[in-house]
Amino acid sequence: xxxxxxxxxxxxxxxxxxxxxxxxxxxxxxxxxxxxxxxxxxxxxxxxxxxxxxxxxxxxxxxxxxxxxxxxxxxxxxxxxxxxxxxxxxxxxxxxxxxxxxxxxxxxxxxxxxxxxxxxxxxxxxxxxxxxxxxxxxxxxxxxxxxxxxxxxxxxxxxxxxxxxxxxxxxxxxxxxxxxxxxxxxxxxxxxxxxxxxxxxxxxxxxxxxxxxxxxxxxxxxxxxxxxxxxxxxxxxxxxxxxxxxxxxxxxxxxxxxxxxxxxxxxxxxxxxxxxxxxxxxxxxxxxxxxxxxxxxxxxxxxxxxxxxxxxxxxxxxxxxxxxxxxxxxxxxxxxxxxxxxxxxxxxxxxxxxxxxxxxxxxxxxxxxxxxxxxxxxxxxxxxxxxxxxxxxxxxxxxxxxxxxxxxxxxxxxxxxxxxxxxxxxxxxxxxxxxxxxxxxxxxxxxxxxxxxxxxxxxxxxxxxxxxxxxxxxxxxxxxxxxxxxxxxxxxxxxxxxxxxxxx
Numbered sequence: 143x144x145x146x147x148x149x150x151x152x153x154x155x156x157x158x159x160x161x162x163x164x165x166x167x168x169x170x171x172x173x174x175x176x177x178x179x180x181x182x183x184x185x186x187x188x189x190x191x192x193x194x195x196x197x198x199x200x201x202x203x204x205x206x207x208x209x210x211x212x213x214x215x216x217x218x219x220x221x222x223x224x225x226x227x228x229x230x231x232x233x234x235x236x237x238x239x240x241x242x243x244x245x246x247x248x249x250x251x252x253x254x255x256x257x258x259x260x261x262x263x264x265x266x267x268x269x270x271x272x273x274x275x276x277x278x279x280x281x282x283x284x285x286x287x288x289x290x291x292x293x294x295x296x297x298x299x300x301x302x303x304x305x306x307x308x309x310x311x312x313x314x315x316x317x318x319x320x321x322x323x324x325x326x327x328x329x330x331x332x333x334x335x336x337x338x339x340x341x342x343x344x345x346x347x348x349x350x351x352x353x354x355x356x357x358x359x360x361x362x363x364x365x366x367x368x369x370x371x372x373x374x375x376x377x378x379x380x381x382x383x384x385x386x387x388x389x390x391x392x393x394x395x396x397x398x399x400x401x402x403x404x405x406x407x408x409x410x411x412x413x414x415x416x417x418x419x420x421x422x423x424x425x426x427x428x429x430x431x432x433x434x435x436x437x438x439x440x441x442x443x444x445x446x447x448x449x450x451x452x453x454x455x456x457x458x459x460x461x462x463x464x465x466x467x468x469x470x471x472x473x474x475x476x477x478x479x480x481x482x483x484x485x486x487x488x489x490x491x492x493x494x495x496x497x498x499x500x501x502x503x504x505x506x507x508x509x510x511x512x513x514x515x516x517x518x519x520x521x522x523x524x525x526x527x528x529x530x531x532x533x534x535x536x537x538x539x540x541x542x543x544x545x546x547x548x549x550x551x552x553x554x555x556x557x558x559x560x561x562x563x564x565x566x567x568x569x570x571x572x573x574x575x576x577x578x579x580x581x582x583x584x585x586x587x588x589x590x591x592x593x594x595x596x597x598x599x600x601x602x603x604x605x606x607x608x609x610x611x612x613x614x615x616x617x618x619x620x621x622x623x624x625x626x627x628x629x630x631x632x633x634x635x636x637x638x639x640x641x642x643x644x645x646x
Contacts, residue, residue, distance in 0.1 A: 213265040215298030217257040217277060217285075225261030226279060226302060230254060233265060234274040236289065236536070268292050272536055277302060283348050291537060293601060306371040308345040310380025312337050312356045312363070320384055323358035328416050347371045353411040354380065355418060355435040362387035364435035368413070386461030387433015390419075394427045394443040394451070394468045401427025402470055404446050404514035412438035412455070422495070422515025436460045443468035446499075446512035446519070479522040480546040484554030486519070486532055489627070493517045494558070500531040532556055539604040559627035561602035566633035568596045568612060577638055580614035612638055 217229040233253040257263040270292050277285040283305040308327070314320040319341030327333045327345055329352045337343045337356075349372050355364035361384035369377055394405040407429045409419040418439075421429045436458055443451040451468040458464065482501075486494040495517040502509040504527040512521065525546050532540040538558040546552060568577045576596025581589045587608075590598040605627040612619045617640040625631055 210267045211293040216261045217300045220301035220303040227259045229257040229277050229279045231263050232276045236272045236274050283346050304373050305346040305348050306373050307376040308347055309378045312341045312382045314384050320358050323356045325356045328353040328411055328414050328418050332416050356382045357433055360387050360433050362433040362435040364437050388458040388462040389432040390464050391430045392466035394423050402445050403520050404516045406444045406515045408442050410440045434458050445470045446514045481551040482521045487557050489559050498533045502529045559605045562625050563601050563630040564603050565599040566636045568592050568638050569635045571637035571639050583611040584608050
């Protein structure tokens, strides 16, 4: 199924349906946002449990609304595909905060299992939802999937690479151990961990060059040079001293001098392509990044439309303050157009920071895609009808139709909701028997196959109005439905009744 930045907002979520299909009553259940908790990593010493044979797909199928799912997969060595045994795999339930940041859900306990000698693992009785998956094996770089949605229909393959051990200590400005400092290692990716009560940290990092730094509150520090990690030679007794963190501020503008709202400002350690710090711009195009560790950096701004500014090279001193001005490439704002201003509100009523927005002019079909860093968006559009699609990192989506008319701007508030499932059984209208084969198409969201028992399933649709196209051979029937947020929907038996051919 083709994924896109699409969904339907609560503006289109009605309490009735179009046609004769009844979809039940909504059952909203707002999530609570728990406090953050530090992540810990446990060594794997437990015996390896056997993995039961996986039953056929038709025996594993769950009825809509089932409370449990299963998740299966294998752990292998990256590059060779050799099975890896004794890998600890953990599923950590996730709650996404208004900032877009994920944190553990205290209402659900983490699930854990271990791969067997063939590298196979199996989770059973997994409640549907969003999870962080972590795979750990001593001497190997952890494999992390920040967002895994259950049910997951396919088998997972987790490929781990053998890495080198990096160990050290972080000290505060008075020379004492610094507990709960965040230590980052930058290479092709950014890896982070927290120091323990004695200020100690340990990584298993992929071979290569890494820039290592640490921050705690308003203090920051870094190693004076990148470290070279190898499998053969562990690095021990590294020492990072914290001092007053530097402050980087500035503004991002367009060629005409107008500010850019929701731009991303990336700070990259010299010699690396992965950011060590990131910030978004406000309505005045201003940004603030703190604390920064001393060192050489390259800084670049990226507009929501994808235009990049030239890099600026800076040298940061302990406790220093610096201000930068970025002029983003690309066309200037066209103020003769209508301006859409708004916020994205999640299912818990919080303004969202960081989202994707697609704007389509319905008269022409022209689409533009934006990646906003902040909690507001602004887009200049011509007068007319537009469809706005929104997608969040945790899968919540929305759609809203907008008619722009006289006036300089329109303020919007778009509500996003988690995806819901939709199922049904296609039957012959006369015999009432199931019709196998064929497919059900929902424009913009993909295709579901019609199985031998006539059933089809969409696992993740945004709430709102949808048009289903039932296809068998050259014949097609259509029907519109409205999905309400927070509940799985089973349409029951759907008679396949293609329209009669028009008379000649």
